[in-house]
Amino acid sequence: SAGTKPAPLVVGAMFPFTGAKAILSTWGTHGVAAGVYAVNAAGGVLGHQLTYTYADDAADPADALPAFRQLMLHHPTFLVGPFSPTIESVINQFVPNNVVDFMVGGLSTLDNNTNPNWFRTSSSDSNEATAMAYFAISHGWKTAVMLFDNSANSQGFVPPLMAAYKALGGTIQSNQVINPGASSYTSTLTSAFQNNPAVVFDSMDSATAATLFHDAQQLGYMNRPWIGDDLQSSSQGPYAAAFGPTVTTNLYAALPATPSGAGYNTFLKDYALRFGKKTTVWPTTYNEYDSIVIASLAMTMANSTNPKVWVKDVTKVSNPPGTACTNYPQCVALLKKHVKINYQGAAGNDDFNKYHNVFSGFQFLGFNSALNTHQVAFVTPAQLAATVAKESKKG
Amino acid sequence: MSAFFLFFMTMVFYVIVFWIASLGLDLVWSRTGIPLFAYYLYVAVGAYLTGLFSLPHVPLQNGVGNLFGFNLPGLLALPLAAVVTGLFAMFVGAVFMRRLRTDYLAVVMVAVALVIWDFSQNDITLVSGNTGLTNIPLPLAGVLHININQWTYLYTGVAFVWALALWWIMKTVSNSPTGRVFRAIRDDSVVAATIGKNVYRYQILSMGIGGFYAAIAGGFLAQLATSWNPSSWAPFEVFNVFTMVIVGGVGSNLGMLVGAALLQVLFIQGPTYVASNYLHSPTFETLAAAAIGVLMWLSLWFRPQGAVPERLKSTAWYLGREPALQETINPDLTVEERA
Amino acid sequence: MHLFWIDFGTGLATAAVVALAATGLTLQFGITNYINFAYGDFMGLGALLTFALNNQAFHLNFWIAAPIAAILVGVFAVIANQLLLAPFARRFSNPALTMIVTFGLSLFMANVATVIWTGNTLFFRMPISVDKKVGPFLWSPDVMIVMGFAVLVMVMIHLLLKTTRLGKMMRALSDNTSLALTSGIDVRQITNVTWFMSGLLAGLGGIALAVEEANLTVTSAESYLFVIFAAVILGGIGSVYGAMLGALAIGLLTETAPLYINAGYKLDVGFFIVIVLLLFRPQGLVPRLGRS
């Protein structure tokens, strides 16, 4: 009725605000706020404004459930998060509690997900690992060592990376599990580098990386390419800072999707409007941003805010076929005209496969002496698919 | 409304679980005098075993899997895991209680917990390292065809029944002559040995019971979250349980309930809720965690006996009535007042 | 063999860090007779204050910031003792309870430090030092300074305890507190001096650790605490020379172990040795006469 505004719709966000992984909450909250800003600036969803509320899971599975219940007190229509450490302890809650979840994080155990209310807007680590292998081989680096810490995230890289690297004709000389927080990694490094590998693959937390890079410098092992995962991709980030003098030639970082193009520019504009021009664009923020836009589009298409109804439209607004659109108001306008759309988001095409995973390409970044990044190479989804096909032929 | 009830029930569930956990620690630490800083290890072992017993065997693939799995019904997996954990705790006790003096034991216990925690993170063949166990089945949910929300209510009830039974058992044990031997060992284990008590055996027994209680708590946590991995049990979380015991009142079975409720509601879940809903800053939560330390200091200083103090067992308690015996005044033993 | 010597050199560097910290821990234990579980946080505080002086507040040169920070930790340790630990230790004769109080102090310090310094990885502002070959070893100048400094501190502590009046008073206090009091020793003052030295050494140890690790986080020293404990226990808790010996053993063992076993378990080697040693020799390598 005239004069009364429809009640706002709640977005629930679940991140680790405390504990060892607290930095992830900075990423998550920035992405969510930017997404909500974008949707509200364009008039909201079906006349509803979006609001958001947070809960802290401390990256601890035993804390995740109370955090989830806290969020449910606000009757959210969908959730963003949590990251990999706690997703498994809440994933079974989504359907019975009638809420849709958009997760960001590489956990490869969910590559074959069948949960209808769960979607992942970042590419799985298994894709990233394949891309890292492809990138190395395409440069002719055929012997490698792997240095991955013991976290679930990092260990998720190991099997797909090994399989892909071998399928492409490379040899893994040594695969070391790094135990974070040690005071030195000299002995680990000396045994790993015994056979003078051409390239190094690595993933670990930044504090551990600082120690390990420092030791590797001492031992003279920084004179060859090191290929890190997306954690290492930020400009002036801790990894690049710790890498040492050879950072300009020898450090590479993989980064999912294509933070470039129209969708990404829209995101950057919204992000700057929300936080000011100077704010760091934290990793994964475009994934959370995309999650919110996609959910809002699905609700618009279904003309319902009931998750049971609109969840079926998530893949419809994001996947082909359809008219490509790269920002929320533009997409909404098309939907109003009953045009089938294919949202091209900040993170890339955002096409979900049948397991509700996106399958993006990867770019590889190098660093200049000011520690700013530049793109060195791009591995397309097609190249990844071909590599995976080779693996199964070999296996 | 139902969202609120589910939230409330989850809180109740946590309070019950930590009541059970602190009952076990209270027996081992306050009543037997063993500084069991490795207590969370048993919580974890219980959780892992509950998962492994109720999960099917998943062969290791892409770094995920579990070395064995028995597909047992969850209601059975839990007590079975607790029994096995109890035996494990007895084994750990048997190895370490034999020779170590108390302060070494305290440190060594932490070291044992840390080593095994490290192992659980590094080793991917047994329980998938940091990925841990996932999809632990909900007991009964499949049988009764109820959804996870109804199950939450039901299982809170199940946990409560368990807790009542465990409370009664602990009460019976601590009031029994066996409980008295435990306290004698706490006060002076050398004396306990000279009066003919097999100190080592009783210490191991106490560890076993403590391990059983810890495992029940851990099993419930794993079943509620349907998953368990090394970040669920940073060994130092045991400090919270110690604080529950101190705040509740060492040696007091009902005190443990008070301690668990106080800590869970006011110092753990409460601040998390306030921080994310009203203050929008994790600082408050972090300060609340720091405040747990302060709470323990204040409690120890101003009310060392805890919220519900342990009661001394009087003569009347033992006899079931006031003693009939009248003290014979021994004339040799009275003070003769002189002018 | 070449690898072995490089690892051996790293072991010596680690031993220096551990020795600094372990000596401070064992000195304090000798006097107060309870284990300080917040010691790792004292170490962390040293590194964090250095960071604050070096990067946040006055932008002091690292080599100036470090000693100031260590002294501040010493002062903090005295305050923590006066306001918190000493009152509890006086009131409860059972050291296990005071041990729990220090556990609480650890929780308190770690969380407050997180509020102040966040959980992020921090770096000192100091030039990257290049490795040097010294005999068969590979050491950076920073690490060599740390090692030389550690040796110097050990010698000074030895002279202090064996020859000075203060040192003898400390030993007397560590032997029998109430007798020291009635023999005319100002127990409170000596206890404070000891806590100051313990804090100072913790601070230095924490800073040395951060130099060796080339970065610091709020909890990195805390997670290293048990390595320190291992050294202290190995040497016989409360024994200063034992702690030095224990540090050497732990440093060399943990750093050379990865040549033979999975590097992920190298710290566990230290714990394992301590556990096995205690099972066969419960009083440590260098047992202490006196308090039993």
Next chain:
Amino acid sequence: MPTMVADNISSGYGKNLIIRNISLEVDAKKVTTIVGPNGAGKSTFAKTVVGLLKAQTGSIVVNGDDLTKVPAYKIPGRGLAYVPQVQNVFVSMTVQENLEIGGFVTKGNTHDRMEEILATFKDLEKARHKRAGFLSGGQQNMLAIARALMVNPSVIVLDEPTAGLSPAYTNVVWEEIGRIAESGTAVLVVEQNVERAIVHSDYVHVFVAGQNHVHGTKEEIAQLDLASIFLGRSEATKS
């Protein structure tokens, strides 16, 4: 004028008072003994005098110097030395180091004094570089007394110096006590063995239930029916 005057002392542990309104004086060159049944408060009194326990009422004056509010560690420096009953040596330190510590309260060089004392205590001289923990119980008691004498105190308070000692050592210790008094020091001894006390001391106080029940010269006390004063149990301390 008496060397030490304790006037109207009350003290105890925490809130409950164990001793009430006790006054006594100790003279130079004299041995004054406190006897009394178990739990009478003898040790409590001794600990109060030397500042280990806080006096709730009363004052302690040594040579006209009021020590009531002086912290325990400063008391030896003011001329009042104390030898506790048990754990009275630093077991991990050598005999010589133990004596050195006794000398720490004075600023000056204590080396000569130490030689003097070692000359008196022949047994200790022989064990000079042994750790005190390896001495037998009697030698430890001896060392403790020697340490207290390092600063030439005006008053020395000894708590049951012969408890648990063999008869031979008991004699030696009492002889030593006599010599200390002769040298000009005022000696206050807490003792269980009444017969001994009466033989060796000049003045005896009998404490019962926290009070200075009777006192007098050894001749006067010897007249009393001490058995009936002693026979009895101290009142239970209920908490």
Next chain:
Amino acid sequence: MTTQPTTPILSTRELRKSFLGVTAVNGATFDVPRNLITALIGPNGAGKTTVVSLISGQIKADSGQVTIDGADVSGWPAHRISQQGLMRTFQLSRELGGMTVLENLMVSARRQTGENLVNVFLRPGAVKKEEAALAARALEILNRYGLYHLRDSRAQALSGGQKKLLEISRAVIADPKILLLDEPMAGVNPALIEKIGEYIIDLRDGGMSILMIEHNLGIVEKICDNVVVLAEGRTLATGKMSELRENEDVVRAYLGEVINADNGR
């Protein structure tokens, strides 16, 4: 002293023990006759307390043999030796401070059904009945030793002398065959010494065998049937007190001159 003792209730053969290079016990060999009171005397540091701890199993002997009632108990753990019918008290009283005086006694009783958890749950009735009977027995003993009025106080609140009495009553409730007392009279006032002496005689007359360490030779002479002298960890002499006073070795080592500091330790 009704039945003539045949075999000794307790005997030690060549017991040896050293701590950190200091020899505390160096070949102690002696017998404790059945149903008599035997005193163990000797200079300070002679190793008396250590011998008692070796017999009762608190400390493991380096070598040597201990026999209780014909059974070789060398190397047995303390609790098994205790279950064999031996009880000891400590030179410095060790009460179970956090428990009541009554409980200090009750916990010391032998063969309690309720000390096995299976019985606690399967035979609660029997346990309860036994507890009530035990409490009544403990009260009787407390009454005899003048501690009745303290039954419900925490043991840590007792005075030194009361703690000595508690030690003895705690041993008595277990009804041991042999009782080892370490300086039961030290630090106890003279009146109580007499009293404790009488209790010990009563216990002997009730059929117990007793070995007590004591420096108070007056009381030793009065109540002990037999004396063992220990010096420098070795048995120096045994016999009646009156005979030993004549024994030159004993006089030299214990009654007369002080032993030289360098004599072996």
